[in-house]
Amino acid sequence: MKTMNLLIISAIAVLVFTAVGCKNNTDVSQEFAVNEIVEENTVEANAIAEAGYKIGDEATDFKLKDVNGRMVSLSDYKDAKGFIVIFTCNTCPFAVASEERIVALNNEFKSKGFPVIAINPNNPEIQEDDSFELMQQKAKEAGFTFPYLFDESQTIYAKYGATKTPHVYLLQKEDGKNIVKYIGAIDDNVRNAAEVKDRFLANAINELLEGKEVTVKETKAIGCSVKQ
Protein backbone atom coordinates (compact mmCIF):
# COMPACT_ATOMS: atom_id res chain seq x y z
CA MET A 1 0.00 0.00 0.00
CA LYS A 2 2.91 2.31 0.81
CA THR A 3 4.34 1.58 -2.57
CA MET A 4 1.03 2.54 -4.13
CA ASN A 5 0.99 5.85 -2.31
CA LEU A 6 4.53 6.51 -3.34
CA LEU A 7 3.66 5.70 -6.91
CA ILE A 8 0.67 8.00 -6.89
CA ILE A 9 2.73 10.82 -5.37
CA SER A 10 5.48 10.39 -7.93
CA ALA A 11 2.86 10.18 -10.65
CA ILE A 12 1.49 13.53 -9.60
CA ALA A 13 5.00 14.95 -9.30
CA VAL A 14 5.90 13.78 -12.78
CA LEU A 15 2.63 15.05 -14.19
CA VAL A 16 3.11 18.49 -12.68
CA PHE A 17 6.69 18.54 -13.84
CA THR A 18 5.84 17.52 -17.39
CA ALA A 19 2.90 19.84 -17.57
CA VAL A 20 5.11 22.74 -16.55
CA GLY A 21 7.80 21.58 -18.93
CA CYS A 22 5.40 21.38 -21.85
CA LYS A 23 3.78 24.64 -20.97
CA ASN A 24 7.07 26.48 -20.96
CA ASN A 25 7.67 25.00 -24.32
CA THR A 26 4.43 26.43 -25.62
CA ASP A 27 5.14 29.82 -24.17
CA VAL A 28 8.39 30.00 -26.04
CA SER A 29 6.76 29.03 -29.30
CA GLN A 30 3.98 31.53 -28.75
CA GLU A 31 6.33 34.41 -28.26
CA PHE A 32 7.66 34.24 -31.74
CA ALA A 33 5.24 36.17 -33.81
CA VAL A 34 3.45 38.29 -31.31
CA ASN A 35 4.51 41.89 -31.47
CA GLU A 36 1.48 43.24 -29.81
CA ILE A 37 -1.10 41.90 -27.44
CA VAL A 38 -4.46 42.11 -29.10
CA GLU A 39 -7.41 41.54 -26.83
CA GLU A 40 -10.40 40.24 -28.64
CA ASN A 41 -13.82 39.13 -27.70
CA THR A 42 -14.83 36.84 -30.50
CA VAL A 43 -18.21 35.97 -29.04
CA GLU A 44 -19.10 39.64 -29.03
CA ALA A 45 -17.83 40.05 -32.58
CA ASN A 46 -20.08 37.24 -33.78
CA ALA A 47 -23.07 38.69 -31.99
CA ILE A 48 -22.44 42.04 -33.66
CA ALA A 49 -22.05 40.46 -37.09
CA GLU A 50 -25.47 38.89 -36.75
CA ALA A 51 -27.04 42.03 -35.34
CA GLY A 52 -26.00 44.29 -38.24
CA TYR A 53 -28.25 45.91 -40.84
CA LYS A 54 -29.83 44.02 -43.67
CA ILE A 55 -31.07 45.38 -46.97
CA GLY A 56 -34.17 47.48 -46.38
CA ASP A 57 -33.34 48.34 -42.76
CA GLU A 58 -33.32 51.94 -41.58
CA ALA A 59 -29.75 53.02 -40.80
CA THR A 60 -29.08 55.16 -37.77
CA ASP A 61 -27.79 58.70 -38.03
CA PHE A 62 -24.74 59.63 -35.94
CA LYS A 63 -22.69 62.53 -34.73
CA LEU A 64 -19.00 61.78 -35.22
CA LYS A 65 -15.87 63.90 -35.24
CA ASP A 66 -14.32 64.68 -38.61
CA VAL A 67 -10.55 65.02 -39.10
CA ASN A 68 -10.98 68.81 -39.01
CA GLY A 69 -12.61 68.57 -35.57
CA ARG A 70 -16.16 69.31 -36.73
CA MET A 71 -19.01 67.01 -35.79
CA VAL A 72 -20.77 65.46 -38.78
CA SER A 73 -24.23 63.90 -39.04
CA LEU A 74 -26.17 62.55 -42.00
CA SER A 75 -28.91 65.04 -41.14
CA ASP A 76 -26.48 67.87 -42.02
CA TYR A 77 -26.92 66.94 -45.68
CA LYS A 78 -30.34 68.37 -46.40
CA ASP A 79 -30.08 68.00 -50.17
CA ALA A 80 -28.54 64.52 -50.31
CA LYS A 81 -30.53 61.72 -51.91
CA GLY A 82 -28.53 59.21 -49.94
CA PHE A 83 -25.09 58.34 -48.69
CA ILE A 84 -22.12 56.12 -49.43
CA VAL A 85 -21.09 55.16 -45.91
CA ILE A 86 -17.70 53.44 -45.99
CA PHE A 87 -16.07 51.97 -42.91
CA THR A 88 -12.36 52.23 -43.65
CA CYS A 89 -9.09 52.89 -41.88
CA ASN A 90 -5.56 54.22 -42.31
CA THR A 91 -3.36 51.22 -42.91
CA CYS A 92 -5.31 48.08 -43.85
CA PRO A 93 -3.87 47.13 -47.27
CA PHE A 94 -7.36 46.70 -48.68
CA ALA A 95 -8.40 50.12 -47.38
CA VAL A 96 -5.24 51.71 -48.76
CA ALA A 97 -5.79 50.01 -52.12
CA SER A 98 -9.29 51.52 -52.17
CA GLU A 99 -8.39 55.12 -51.27
CA GLU A 100 -8.20 56.51 -54.77
CA ARG A 101 -11.41 54.76 -55.70
CA ILE A 102 -13.21 56.21 -52.69
CA VAL A 103 -12.08 59.72 -53.68
CA ALA A 104 -13.23 59.03 -57.25
CA LEU A 105 -16.62 57.80 -56.00
CA ASN A 106 -17.15 61.00 -54.04
CA ASN A 107 -16.17 63.08 -57.08
CA GLU A 108 -18.56 61.12 -59.26
CA PHE A 109 -21.57 60.84 -56.98
CA LYS A 110 -21.55 63.76 -54.53
CA SER A 111 -22.90 66.09 -57.18
CA LYS A 112 -25.56 63.50 -58.00
CA GLY A 113 -26.75 63.45 -54.40
CA PHE A 114 -24.75 60.56 -52.94
CA PRO A 115 -21.75 61.88 -51.00
CA VAL A 116 -19.16 59.61 -49.39
CA ILE A 117 -19.01 59.50 -45.59
CA ALA A 118 -15.94 57.56 -44.43
CA ILE A 119 -15.78 56.24 -40.88
CA ASN A 120 -12.81 54.71 -39.06
CA PRO A 121 -14.22 52.07 -36.68
CA ASN A 122 -10.95 50.85 -35.20
CA ASN A 123 -9.79 51.23 -31.63
CA PRO A 124 -6.39 53.00 -31.74
CA GLU A 125 -5.44 51.35 -28.47
CA ILE A 126 -5.42 48.07 -30.37
CA GLN A 127 -4.39 49.39 -33.77
CA GLU A 128 -2.20 52.39 -33.03
CA ASP A 129 -1.95 53.33 -36.71
CA ASP A 130 -5.63 54.22 -36.65
CA SER A 131 -5.37 57.12 -34.20
CA PHE A 132 -7.23 60.38 -34.83
CA GLU A 133 -3.94 62.21 -35.52
CA LEU A 134 -2.95 59.65 -38.16
CA MET A 135 -6.44 59.89 -39.65
CA GLN A 136 -5.82 63.61 -40.13
CA GLN A 137 -2.53 62.82 -41.82
CA LYS A 138 -4.16 60.17 -44.03
CA ALA A 139 -6.98 62.49 -45.12
CA LYS A 140 -4.43 65.08 -46.15
CA GLU A 141 -2.03 62.74 -47.93
CA ALA A 142 -4.70 60.76 -49.75
CA GLY A 143 -6.58 63.94 -50.68
CA PHE A 144 -9.89 62.97 -49.09
CA THR A 145 -12.61 65.30 -50.36
CA PHE A 146 -15.21 63.86 -47.99
CA PRO A 147 -15.62 63.61 -44.20
CA TYR A 148 -13.37 61.06 -42.55
CA LEU A 149 -15.00 60.40 -39.19
CA PHE A 150 -13.77 58.72 -36.06
CA ASP A 151 -16.15 56.21 -34.45
CA GLU A 152 -14.49 56.83 -31.12
CA SER A 153 -17.06 55.03 -28.99
CA GLN A 154 -17.14 52.15 -31.51
CA THR A 155 -20.92 52.06 -31.42
CA ILE A 156 -21.79 53.09 -34.98
CA TYR A 157 -19.92 50.36 -36.85
CA ALA A 158 -21.48 47.85 -34.45
CA LYS A 159 -25.00 49.09 -35.18
CA TYR A 160 -24.35 48.91 -38.92
CA GLY A 161 -22.76 45.49 -38.56
CA ALA A 162 -19.50 46.35 -40.27
CA THR A 163 -17.02 43.56 -39.62
CA LYS A 164 -14.10 44.80 -41.66
CA THR A 165 -12.47 47.64 -43.54
CA PRO A 166 -13.39 48.60 -46.17
CA HIS A 167 -17.09 47.80 -45.72
CA VAL A 168 -19.66 49.80 -47.71
CA TYR A 169 -23.28 50.67 -46.83
CA LEU A 170 -25.26 52.50 -49.50
CA LEU A 171 -28.18 54.41 -48.02
CA GLN A 172 -31.08 56.12 -49.76
CA LYS A 173 -33.36 58.71 -48.16
CA GLU A 174 -36.97 57.60 -48.12
CA ASP A 175 -39.52 59.69 -46.18
CA GLY A 176 -36.75 61.15 -44.04
CA LYS A 177 -35.30 57.74 -43.24
CA ASN A 178 -31.96 56.40 -44.48
CA ILE A 179 -32.69 52.98 -45.92
CA VAL A 180 -29.92 50.42 -46.58
CA LYS A 181 -29.87 49.59 -50.31
CA TYR A 182 -26.53 47.86 -50.79
CA ILE A 183 -23.91 46.28 -48.51
CA GLY A 184 -20.48 45.06 -49.44
CA ALA A 185 -17.55 45.83 -51.68
CA ILE A 186 -16.74 48.81 -53.90
CA ASP A 187 -16.05 46.58 -56.90
CA ASP A 188 -14.83 43.13 -57.89
CA ASN A 189 -11.09 43.78 -57.74
CA VAL A 190 -9.78 45.47 -54.64
CA ARG A 191 -6.16 44.83 -55.54
CA ASN A 192 -6.11 46.37 -58.97
CA ALA A 193 -8.42 49.16 -60.07
CA ALA A 194 -7.35 48.67 -63.68
CA GLU A 195 -8.75 45.14 -63.73
CA VAL A 196 -12.18 45.95 -62.33
CA LYS A 197 -14.97 44.39 -64.38
CA ASP A 198 -17.93 45.03 -62.14
CA ARG A 199 -18.39 48.31 -60.22
CA PHE A 200 -20.89 46.92 -57.70
CA LEU A 201 -21.35 50.12 -55.69
CA ALA A 202 -21.42 52.54 -58.65
CA ASN A 203 -23.91 50.26 -60.44
CA ALA A 204 -26.15 50.25 -57.38
CA ILE A 205 -26.10 54.06 -57.10
CA ASN A 206 -26.83 54.46 -60.79
CA GLU A 207 -29.79 52.13 -60.48
CA LEU A 208 -31.14 54.18 -57.55
CA LEU A 209 -30.63 57.38 -59.54
CA GLU A 210 -32.68 55.86 -62.36
CA GLY A 211 -35.41 54.98 -59.89
CA LYS A 212 -34.75 51.26 -60.27
CA GLU A 213 -34.28 48.58 -57.68
CA VAL A 214 -30.67 47.62 -56.98
CA THR A 215 -29.89 44.34 -58.79
CA VAL A 216 -26.83 43.23 -56.83
CA LYS A 217 -27.70 44.10 -53.24
CA GLU A 218 -24.88 42.38 -51.39
CA THR A 219 -21.32 41.45 -52.24
CA LYS A 220 -18.38 40.08 -50.31
CA ALA A 221 -14.82 41.30 -50.12
CA ILE A 222 -11.80 40.51 -48.02
CA GLY A 223 -11.00 43.11 -45.43
CA CYS A 224 -9.18 43.72 -42.18
CA SER A 225 -11.33 42.81 -39.20
CA VAL A 226 -12.53 45.78 -37.16
CA LYS A 227 -10.21 46.20 -34.17
CA GLN A 228 -12.34 46.39 -31.05
Next chain:
Amino acid sequence: MRFLFVIFFAFVLLGCTDKQSETKTDAVVGEVAMKENLHKTEGDYSNKKIVSMNFEELEKNYFQNKNDSIYIINFWATWCKPCVKELPAFEKIASDYLDKKVKVLLVSLDFIDKMDSQVVPFLKKNDIQSEVVLLDDADANSWIPKVSPQWTGAIPATIIYKKDNRKFYEQSFTFEELETELKTFFIKINL
Protein backbone atom coordinates in the same frame (compact mmCIF):
# COMPACT_ATOMS: atom_id res chain seq x y z
CA MET B 1 -1.35 -1.52 -11.42
CA ARG B 2 2.33 -0.61 -11.24
CA PHE B 3 2.67 -1.60 -14.85
CA LEU B 4 -0.06 0.86 -15.82
CA PHE B 5 1.74 3.66 -14.05
CA VAL B 6 4.96 2.90 -15.86
CA ILE B 7 3.16 2.96 -19.18
CA PHE B 8 1.48 6.19 -18.16
CA PHE B 9 4.80 7.81 -17.22
CA ALA B 10 6.38 6.72 -20.43
CA PHE B 11 3.47 8.13 -22.41
CA VAL B 12 3.51 11.47 -20.62
CA LEU B 13 7.25 11.80 -20.94
CA LEU B 14 7.28 10.77 -24.57
CA GLY B 15 4.41 13.11 -25.33
CA CYS B 16 6.42 16.01 -24.10
CA THR B 17 9.82 15.15 -25.53
CA ASP B 18 8.30 14.33 -28.88
CA LYS B 19 6.86 17.78 -29.06
CA GLN B 20 10.21 19.33 -28.30
CA SER B 21 12.07 17.34 -30.87
CA GLU B 22 9.39 17.70 -33.53
CA THR B 23 9.68 21.43 -33.60
CA LYS B 24 13.38 21.13 -34.20
CA THR B 25 13.78 18.30 -36.67
CA ASP B 26 13.54 18.55 -40.40
CA ALA B 27 11.34 15.48 -40.46
CA VAL B 28 8.35 17.70 -39.74
CA VAL B 29 9.22 19.93 -42.64
CA GLY B 30 9.17 16.86 -44.85
CA GLU B 31 5.72 15.87 -43.59
CA VAL B 32 4.19 19.17 -44.56
CA ALA B 33 6.20 19.69 -47.71
CA MET B 34 4.62 21.83 -50.37
CA LYS B 35 2.91 20.48 -53.44
CA GLU B 36 5.47 21.67 -55.89
CA ASN B 37 3.57 20.76 -59.03
CA LEU B 38 1.05 23.52 -58.39
CA HIS B 39 3.27 26.53 -58.50
CA LYS B 40 2.85 29.60 -60.62
CA THR B 41 4.91 31.90 -58.49
CA GLU B 42 6.97 30.56 -55.68
CA GLY B 43 9.27 31.93 -53.05
CA ASP B 44 11.91 29.78 -51.42
CA TYR B 45 12.12 29.82 -47.69
CA SER B 46 14.40 27.55 -45.71
CA ASN B 47 14.08 24.27 -47.54
CA LYS B 48 10.42 24.85 -48.38
CA LYS B 49 8.54 26.49 -51.15
CA ILE B 50 5.40 28.56 -50.99
CA VAL B 51 3.04 28.40 -53.93
CA SER B 52 0.44 30.83 -55.14
CA MET B 53 -2.80 29.79 -56.79
CA ASN B 54 -6.26 31.02 -57.65
CA PHE B 55 -9.35 29.88 -55.80
CA GLU B 56 -10.27 27.18 -58.29
CA GLU B 57 -6.91 25.51 -57.73
CA LEU B 58 -7.12 25.96 -53.98
CA GLU B 59 -10.58 24.43 -53.88
CA LYS B 60 -9.62 21.52 -56.10
CA ASN B 61 -6.47 20.67 -54.18
CA TYR B 62 -7.36 21.39 -50.59
CA PHE B 63 -11.10 21.79 -50.02
CA GLN B 64 -12.46 18.52 -51.32
CA ASN B 65 -10.32 15.82 -49.77
CA LYS B 66 -12.37 12.74 -48.94
CA ASN B 67 -9.72 10.85 -46.98
CA ASP B 68 -9.62 10.21 -43.22
CA SER B 69 -7.66 13.35 -42.37
CA ILE B 70 -9.08 16.39 -40.63
CA TYR B 71 -8.12 19.56 -42.49
CA ILE B 72 -7.76 22.91 -40.75
CA ILE B 73 -7.60 25.75 -43.25
CA ASN B 74 -6.82 29.20 -41.88
CA PHE B 75 -7.10 32.44 -43.89
CA TRP B 76 -4.57 35.02 -42.72
CA ALA B 77 -2.15 37.71 -43.85
CA THR B 78 1.13 39.08 -42.55
CA TRP B 79 -0.45 42.52 -41.97
CA CYS B 80 -3.40 41.13 -40.00
CA LYS B 81 -2.55 41.39 -36.30
CA PRO B 82 -5.17 39.01 -34.89
CA CYS B 83 -4.16 36.50 -37.59
CA VAL B 84 -0.49 36.70 -36.67
CA LYS B 85 -1.41 36.44 -33.02
CA GLU B 86 -3.26 33.14 -33.50
CA LEU B 87 -0.70 31.47 -35.81
CA PRO B 88 1.16 29.83 -32.91
CA ALA B 89 -2.07 28.03 -31.94
CA PHE B 90 -2.33 26.54 -35.44
CA GLU B 91 1.35 25.63 -35.43
CA LYS B 92 0.99 23.88 -32.11
CA ILE B 93 -2.11 21.97 -33.24
CA ALA B 94 -0.23 20.87 -36.35
CA SER B 95 2.68 19.54 -34.32
CA ASP B 96 0.61 18.08 -31.45
CA TYR B 97 -1.70 16.24 -33.85
CA LEU B 98 0.87 15.39 -36.48
CA ASP B 99 0.35 11.64 -36.18
CA LYS B 100 -3.42 11.89 -35.70
CA LYS B 101 -4.26 12.72 -39.31
CA VAL B 102 -4.74 16.44 -38.76
CA LYS B 103 -3.40 18.74 -41.45
CA VAL B 104 -3.06 22.49 -41.17
CA LEU B 105 -3.00 24.76 -44.22
CA LEU B 106 -2.33 28.47 -43.89
CA VAL B 107 -3.83 30.44 -46.78
CA SER B 108 -2.15 33.82 -47.04
CA LEU B 109 -4.23 36.67 -48.47
CA ASP B 110 -1.23 38.93 -48.84
CA PHE B 111 -0.98 40.58 -52.23
CA ILE B 112 1.15 38.57 -54.63
CA ASP B 113 3.68 41.40 -55.06
CA LYS B 114 4.47 41.09 -51.33
CA MET B 115 5.49 37.42 -51.65
CA ASP B 116 9.23 38.01 -51.59
CA SER B 117 9.31 41.22 -49.58
CA GLN B 118 6.89 40.26 -46.77
CA VAL B 119 5.43 36.76 -46.84
CA VAL B 120 8.60 34.71 -47.27
CA PRO B 121 10.64 36.75 -44.73
CA PHE B 122 7.76 36.46 -42.24
CA LEU B 123 7.56 32.69 -42.59
CA LYS B 124 11.30 32.39 -42.31
CA LYS B 125 11.60 34.69 -39.32
CA ASN B 126 8.85 32.91 -37.41
CA ASP B 127 9.90 29.45 -38.59
CA ILE B 128 6.38 28.54 -39.69
CA GLN B 129 6.21 24.77 -40.14
CA SER B 130 2.67 24.41 -41.49
CA GLU B 131 1.97 24.29 -45.19
CA VAL B 132 1.41 27.77 -46.62
CA VAL B 133 -0.15 28.82 -49.91
CA LEU B 134 -0.83 32.31 -51.19
CA LEU B 135 -4.31 32.80 -52.62
CA ASP B 136 -3.91 35.10 -55.59
CA ASP B 137 -7.48 35.69 -56.71
CA ALA B 138 -8.82 39.22 -56.91
CA ASP B 139 -12.51 38.45 -57.42
CA ALA B 140 -13.24 37.84 -53.75
CA ASN B 141 -16.98 38.29 -54.22
CA SER B 142 -17.10 35.10 -56.25
CA TRP B 143 -14.98 32.91 -53.99
CA ILE B 144 -15.78 34.11 -50.45
CA PRO B 145 -19.28 32.53 -50.56
CA LYS B 146 -17.73 29.29 -51.83
CA VAL B 147 -15.54 29.12 -48.72
CA SER B 148 -18.65 29.73 -46.62
CA PRO B 149 -21.91 31.62 -47.15
CA GLN B 150 -21.48 32.88 -43.56
CA TRP B 151 -18.17 34.59 -44.27
CA THR B 152 -18.35 38.41 -44.38
CA GLY B 153 -14.77 38.55 -45.70
CA ALA B 154 -13.01 39.60 -42.50
CA ILE B 155 -9.91 37.72 -41.49
CA PRO B 156 -8.87 35.70 -39.58
CA ALA B 157 -11.25 33.00 -40.75
CA THR B 158 -10.94 29.24 -40.46
CA ILE B 159 -12.47 26.08 -41.89
CA ILE B 160 -12.22 22.68 -40.26
CA TYR B 161 -13.42 19.71 -42.28
CA LYS B 162 -13.31 15.97 -42.51
CA LYS B 163 -14.90 14.50 -45.60
CA ASP B 164 -18.31 16.18 -45.81
CA ASN B 165 -18.41 17.40 -42.25
CA ARG B 166 -17.40 21.07 -42.44
CA LYS B 167 -17.44 24.02 -40.06
CA PHE B 168 -16.59 27.66 -40.67
CA TYR B 169 -15.37 30.18 -38.10
CA GLU B 170 -15.02 33.95 -38.62
CA GLN B 171 -13.13 34.52 -35.38
CA SER B 172 -9.75 34.35 -33.66
CA PHE B 173 -8.70 31.17 -31.89
CA THR B 174 -6.65 30.46 -28.82
CA PHE B 175 -4.95 27.07 -28.78
CA GLU B 176 -7.54 25.74 -26.33
CA GLU B 177 -10.48 26.97 -28.41
CA LEU B 178 -9.02 25.48 -31.56
CA GLU B 179 -8.32 22.16 -29.87
CA THR B 180 -11.87 22.06 -28.51
CA GLU B 181 -13.28 22.55 -32.00
CA LEU B 182 -10.89 20.02 -33.46
CA LYS B 183 -11.97 17.44 -30.90
CA THR B 184 -15.58 17.66 -32.06
CA PHE B 185 -14.37 16.19 -35.35
CA PHE B 186 -12.74 13.27 -33.54
CA ILE B 187 -15.95 12.58 -31.64
CA LYS B 188 -17.83 12.32 -34.93
CA ILE B 189 -15.41 9.62 -36.08
CA ASN B 190 -15.99 7.50 -33.02
CA LEU B 191 -19.75 7.61 -33.20
